[in-house]
Amino acid sequence: MTKPVLEVRGLSKRFGALVVSDGIDLSLRAGEIHAVIGPNGAGKTTLIAEICGGLAPDAGSVHLNGRDVTGLPIRARAKMGLARTFQISALAMEDTVLQNALLGALGAAGRPWRFFRPVLSDRSLRVVAEAALDRVGLSHKAAARTAELSHGERRQLEVAVALTLTPTAFVMDEPMAGLGTEGGARMTALLGTLKHEAPILLVEHDMDAVFALADRISVLAGGRVIASGPPDAIRADAAVREAYLGDEA
Amino acid sequence: MSTILIVEQVLNGLQFGVMLFLMAAGLTLIFGVMGLINLAHGSLYMVGAFVAATVAAATGSFLLALVAAMGAAAMAGALIEMTVIRRLYHTDHLDQVLATFALILIFSEGTRWIFGSFPLYLSRPEALAGSVTLPFGIEYPLYRLALIGAGLAVAVGLWLLIAKTRIGIQIRAGENDREMIAALGVDIRTLYTFVFALGAALAGLAGALVGAIQSVQVGMGEPVLILAFVVIVIGGIGSIKGAFVGALIVGLTDTLGGIFLPELFKLAMEPAAATQVGASLSSMAIYLLMAAVLIWRPTGLFGARTA
Amino acid sequence: MTRESFVNLALLTALVAVPLWAWVAGEPFTITLATRAVIFALAAVGLNLALGLGGMVSFGHAVFFGLGGYSMGILAHHAQNFLPLYDGLIVIEGTKSMPVIWLVAIVVSALAALLIGLLSLRTSGVYFIMITLAFGQMFYYFAISWRAYGGEDGLSIWVRNDFPGLNTLAPIQFYGLCFALLLAALWLSARIARSSFGLVLNAARQVPGRVETVGLDGQRAKLVAFVISGAITGLAGALFADLNRFVSPTMFSWHMSGELIVFIILGGAARLFGPVAGAVLFVAMEHVLGDLWDHWHILLGALLLVIVLFARGGLIGLLAGKARNHD
Numbered sequence: 001m002t003k004p005v006l007e008v009r010g011l012s013k014r015f016g017a018l019v020v021s022d023g024i025d026l027s028l029r030a031g032e033i034h035a036v037i038g039p040n041g042a043g044k045t046t047l048i049a050e051i052c053g054g055l056a057p058d059a060g061s062v063h064l065n066g067r068d069v070t071g072l073p074i075r076a077r078a079k080m081g082l083a084r085t086f087q088i089s090a091l092a093m094e095d096t097v098l099q100n101a102l103l104g105a106l107g108a109a110g111r112p113w114r115f116f117r118p119v120l121s122d123r124s125l126r127v128v129a130e131a132a133l134d135r136v137g138l139s140h141k142a143a144a145r146t147a148e149l150s151h152g153e154r155r156q157l158e159v160a161v162a163l164t165l166t167p168t169a170f171v172m173d174e175p176m177a178g179l180g181t182e183g184g185a186r187m188t189a190l191l192g193t194l195k196h197e198a199p200i201l202l203v204e205h206d207m208d209a210v211f212a213l214a215d216r217i218s219v220l221a222g223g224r225v226i227a228s229g230p231p232d233a234i235r236a237d238a239a240v241r242e243a244y245l246g247d248e249a
Numbered sequence: 250m251s252t253i254l255i256v257e258q259v260l261n262g263l264q265f266g267v268m269l270f271l272m273a274a275g276l277t278l279i280f281g282v283m284g285l286i287n288l289a290h291g292s293l294y295m296v297g298a299f300v301a302a303t304v305a306a307a308t309g310s311f312l313l314a315l316v317a318a319m320g321a322a323a324m325a326g327a328l329i330e331m332t333v334i335r336r337l338y339h340t341d342h343l344d345q346v347l348a349t350f351a352l353i354l355i356f357s358e359g360t361r362w363i364f365g366s367f368p369l370y371l372s373r374p375e376a377l378a379g380s381v382t383l384p385f386g387i388e389y390p391l392y393r394l395a396l397i398g399a400g401l402a403v404a405v406g407l408w409l410l411i412a413k414t415r416i417g418i419q420i421r422a423g424e425n426d427r428e429m430i431a432a433l434g435v436d437i438r439t440l441y442t443f444v445f446a447l448g449a450a451l452a453g454l455a456g457a458l459v460g461a462i463q464s465v466q467v468g469m470g471e472p473v474l475i476l477a478f479v480v481i482v483i484g485g486i487g488s489i490k491g492a493f494v495g496a497l498i499v500g501l502t503d504t505l506g507g508i509f510l511p512e513l514f515k516l517a518m519e520p521a522a523a524t525q526v527g528a529s530l531s532s533m534a535i536y537l538l539m540a541a542v543l544i545w546r547p548t549g550l551f552g553a554r555t556a
Numbered sequence: 557m558t559r560e561s562f563v564n565l566a567l568l569t570a571l572v573a574v575p576l577w578a579w580v581a582g583e584p585f586t587i588t589l590a591t592r593a594v595i596f597a598l599a600a601v602g603l604n605l606a607l608g609l610g611g612m613v614s615f616g617h618a619v620f621f622g623l624g625g626y627s628m629g630i631l632a633h634h635a636q637n638f639l640p641l642y643d644g645l646i647v648i649e650g651t652k653s654m655p656v657i658w659l660v661a662i663v664v665s666a667l668a669a670l671l672i673g674l675l676s677l678r679t680s681g682v683y684f685i686m687i688t689l690a691f692g693q694m695f696y697y698f699a700i701s702w703r704a705y706g707g708e709d710g711l712s713i714w715v716r717n718d719f720p721g722l723n724t725l726a727p728i729q730f731y732g733l734c735f736a737l738l739l740a741a742l743w744l745s746a747r748i749a750r751s752s753f754g755l756v757l758n759a760a761r762q763v764p765g766r767v768e769t770v771g772l773d774g775q776r777a778k779l780v781a782f783v784i785s786g787a788i789t790g791l792a793g794a795l796f797a798d799l800n801r802f803v804s805p806t807m808f809s810w811h812m813s814g815e816l817i818v819f820i821i822l823g824g825a826a827r828l829f830g831p832v833a834g835a836v837l838f839v840a841m842e843h844v845l846g847d848l849w850d851h852w853h854i855l856l857g858a859l860l861l862v863i864v865l866f867a868r869g870g871l872i873g874l875l876a877g878k879a880r881n882h883d
Contacts, residue, residue, distance in 0.1 A: 052769065078771035090766040092759045103759050106752055107770030112777065114752040122752070165770060286682045336865055342682055343613045347821055348864045350814045354857030362851045475693045475810065478686040486682060529701045536694035540675050543687065547678040 003066060004029050005199050006082075006169045011050055011060035013223075020046040021057060022223035028169055028199045033191065035202045035210045038220030044203045047220070048173055051201070052084045053077045065168055078107060081168030083198070085158040085175055093147040097138060097157055100146055101129035104164030132163040136190060152183035159190065167198040176206040188213055211235070253387050258508050259501065264393045266500025267400025271455035272477040273484070273492040274407060275448025281487030282423045282444050283338055288349035289329065290452050290477070291470025292356035297322040297453025298460035298469060299360060302369040311374035315457050322453020323446040330445040335438070353471070361467045368464035371457070396458055403451065404493055411489065420444060476503075479535055483542045485552020494550060499535050506534035560876035564829040567836070571735060579728040587727040588799070591734050593839035595795045598738045600819035600831030601745055602788025607817065608826050609749060610781040611761030616672065616688030617816050619695045620786040622808035623668055624661035624793025626699065629711040629803035631657050636714055654719040654733075657794055665790020666783050673782035677775060692810050699805035710804025717798055724798075734795050738832070741788050746828055748784070757781050789816070818856075821863060824870030833871045 004027035013021040020043045028034050049055035053074035061070045091100050105128040133139050136156040204210050211231045218228040219240050227237045297318035305314035337345045377392040411417040419435050480499050484491025511527025578586035606612040634641045634650025642648040676687045700708045716724045724730045748754045760767045760774030767774035797803045823834030845852035
């Protein structure tokens with residue numbers, strides 16, 4: 001078995017009396033989609049913050065490509081290729097679609113301190129940004145202002161920005177949220193191909209998408225992983241049915 | 250340096266501090282409940298002072314002057330809340346700053362139009378003239394002592410209002426969750442107008458009280474306003490307790506710094522230079538204090554929320 | 557050509573034509589007014605880098621305006637009185653040379669902006685506004701208490717400083733100098749807005765969280781923008797002092813900071829030429845309305861209220877329609 005690209009060991013975090021992460025172990029291997037599901041308040045948002053930086057765990061560690069990144073800031077992890085998408089699109093609404101993608105390319109290239117040269121004339125950045133837009137099917141909207149995009153297009157742009165980082169791993173926070181049937185299907189197809197470039201840790205509410213896409217599923221409840229395994233096993237798991245899927249399954 | 254001087258200066262610092270608290274309490278309340286930064290708060294202070302001076306001159310009653318000052322400032326506050334401020338609650342801070350800066354221009358120039366550029370004088374009430382003898386034989390002006398008492402009384406009153414009354418509960422709810430208080434059936438518009446008028450009345454009171462020891466003139470509220478901002482930054486935005494502690498710290502630092510820093514420098518320098526350097530540094534003391542608090546605790550001593 | 561660039565071009569044409577006409581017609585006072593407008597515009601173009609592009613509502617930019625002014629005042633004061641500025645192991649003399657004065661003004665303002673920025677950017681929102689306001693007041697009181705350089709009375713400079721090859725005492729030549737610096741600052745702002753750095757800054761204003769997650773340091777970009785912004789406003793301060801041949805603590809006053817923001821908003825926020833249009837409008841109002849009524853600030857306040865509450869695009873917005881971002 002190959003070494004995991006992203007690995008979380010014994011991650012624990014509490015806010016006062018509330019335990020939000022309780023010894024979480026997770027791994028993400030090359031080529032896979034590992035979905036994390038769980039009821040509201042299960043600790044998914046905290047988990048993402050601990051993995052991507054911004055929230056320091058009380059105990060445990062996060063490893064990216066074998067390197068301990070637990071103490072590193074968000075920026076440093078991003079530079080190592082940890083690409084995150086946001087549940088509520090975090091895009092510069094006043095800027096064009098291309099500019100949003102360029103921002104990612106700029107971060108990946110690590111050269112923001114240029115004061116005179118128009119960023120649009122930087123061919124190497126544009127190539128990266130345009131390729132990412134092409135990949136998610138937004139090339140035709142490159143010149144549009146982001147505020148004018150539909151909800152689904154914004155979700156695609158979120159993924160495109162992540163793509164510009166030439167990721168080693170994706171962490172996606174509910175990329176399907178708010179998408180209709182058609183948009184959901186398009187996103188599902190996209191993620192299915194993306195996972196071969198970099199594995200995806202997928203935090204998602206949409207159960208259909210999760211069971212269609214995921215190679216492995218971990219179920220989070222009360223800050224703990226209560227079950228982990230291939231979709232069929234999770235579907236059959238009694239504890240999961242009781243704790244979470246309940247009436248949905 | 251004598252004990253008498255030190256005690257005197259500490260009292261002066263306290264007096265300055267409690268007056269700053271009257272300003273800062275209104276500002277921090279308005280920010281806490283409505284999320285609004287109000288630069289025109291200094292104008293309400295000025296309104297209080299001018300109305301007090303006018304009423305005192307006409308009637309000879311200081312008490313009446315105080316009541317009129319608070320009433321006029323509260324009314325001016327309610328008026329601008331209903332016409333201008335209300336439209337700013339959902340806009341960004343830049344709009345709030347600009348609109349309230351515009352109000353300052355209107356208030357200051359309007360006051361100059363009505364009263365002219367010459368300062369007015371507000372004399373202290375007869376009953377509080379002269380000085381009292383404190384323990385250790387310290388002579389201290391009775392009026393300034395009364396200011397400290399009045400400031401502390403207002404602080405206690407404000408605490409009781411917020412901690413114990415129904416409207417206090419609504420105010421605290423408003424700080425946490427606007428929708429919840431709407432759900433409680435509170436008319437949020439009325440509550441906001443009330444809070445703004447309350448803050449304005451406190452500013453007007455401070456202006457009137459201080460007007461009797463300084464001259465009453467256009468622009469008098471602005472230095473106090475900025476000091477009140479320093480108080481809030483030190484104490485933490487939205488916290489009345491922070492405003493109180495911050496106000497006392499700033500009042501004492503400013504007053505004592507002006508006296509002791511030159512003395513301190515005299516130990517190491519020739520007197521003339523020491524006075525010069527000490528005076529320059531003491532004018533900066535509270536801002537350096539603010540910088541130190543920012544480094545140590547960016548959200549202020551009692552500020553829980555991040556700005 | 558868009559309507560906005562048409563408005564911009566008209567504005568620039570007026571800033572060339574009106575002073576030239578005044579020069580030919582022998583109206584030096586009009587040239588002085590135009591110089592005042594151009595210097596205010598330069599100061600506000602500086603502020604707009606922080607405020608418009610970086611989203612930092614600095615209510616303390618008078619600090620840099622004042623530091624620029626005092627850089628000029630102190631250097632020229634020593635030169636005109638033949639007193640060395642520093643007399644120790646080495647002797648530093650004052651100077652009457654504008655390029656040297658400008659350089660000092662820029663460096664001093666940039667350093668102050670670095671310090672104030674480092675402290676103020678630990679916070680954001682309302683805190684940032686109040687803190688920059690407070691630091692402004694600190695410099696104001698410091699200038700008042702600093703008697704060696706005039707204290708409250710300020711410093712007078714007898715003769716305008718020199719610029720190689722020009723007669724700066726001729727109003728039109730000094731105007732030309734100020735106008736050229738304004739053009740340079742506008743050019744710099746336009747370049748920065750389109751550059752990689754501008755893209756980061758623009759995003760740091762809109763979505764700070766995003767900037768970090770693509771591996772960029774938004775806070776540092778803001779700090780750098782604040783420093784450049786302070787340096788430009790400082791340069792304007794040096795020119796302003798030279799225009800009046802006088803510096804005083806009022807250059808540090810918080811009214812000055814407020815007015816700089818007002819220029820931007822009067823003209824139109826988030827537009828390259830907004831500060832220019834605003835400063836021109838302000839100086840025109842100050843002159844025309846100020847002659848008619850001593851209390852014209854009431855009208856200024858009313859106009860500002862109307863713009864904030866009803867017409868966010870400012871003057872250029874009224875003339876050119878909906879705002880377009882720098883892109």
